Amino acid sequence: MSDHRPRLSRAEQRRQTENRILAAARHLFATLGYDRTTIRGVAAAAEADPGLVMRYFGSKDALFARVAEVAPDRPVAGTPEEVAELLLASMADKLESDAPGALAMLRSMLTHPDTGDEVRAAIAEQQRQVAAALSTDDAVLRAGLIGALTVGVLLSRHLLHLEGVRDAGAAEIVSVLRPAVHAIAQGTAAPDPRRDH
Structure with a gap:
């Protein structure tokens, strides 16, 4: 029986992998903190190669910055x-x-x-x-x-x-x-x- 699902483009595959890595990093940074979270641990949790994590995000600091981005609050004004x-x-x-x-x-x-x-x-x-x-x-x-x-x-x-x-x-x-x-x-x-x- 053949699989009729459309094949994902490279860009879509990359996006899915990045999202898996970010979700894994978010969980590990939240539960373990910065110091105890490792690139290797994030890669294992995301079922990705550690080299891929480094290629997509560059460093642990850069990965953390993406995970912990602060969404801007609404402007504050009025009485x-x-x-x-x-x-x-x-x-x-x-x-x-x-x-x-x-x-x-x-x-x-x-x-x-x-x-x-x-x-x-x-x-x-x-x-x-x-x-x-x-x-x-x-x-x-x-x-x-x-x-x-x-x-x-x-x-x-x-x-x-x-x-x-x-x-x-x-x-x-x-x-x-x-x-x-x-x-x-x-x-x-x-x-x-x-x-x-």
Whole structure:
């Protein structure tokens, strides 16, 4: 019995192989981290030759950069209230996705400092936009605190698997955090109770 499936072109074969390699690399970087992931291990998981991995991607660093590419967030603009809601929606998106690329990036940036450059650049750009939209004198601090809160929540869910954060729905987490993010974005602050004594 003959096989009537159309033969794949070389370009299609290459694309399929690249996708298999990227999927294997995403999984290994996410589970093992940067240092313990090897080209040979990626090749074995992708059922490809290590030389092919090197030919397609050039180096482990270049392969990691492809796996951990940071998708740009939506531009941040508007009133402080609107900015808070944009940031909460972005957080919900990141919480809902399985995000193996993000997990690979988070795990590896903690153990391999160079891999965090792209992430820091993306976060810094968003924080500049947030600070520009806030009307307080300490807008840079407030933007940084919202960024730190977001990174902490994502680390707690995707990497540390902290009880509660790991199992809650994205909508529930965002609902609990909404008053805090709005308070930070809108410039409200609680007085220090120690000053009353």
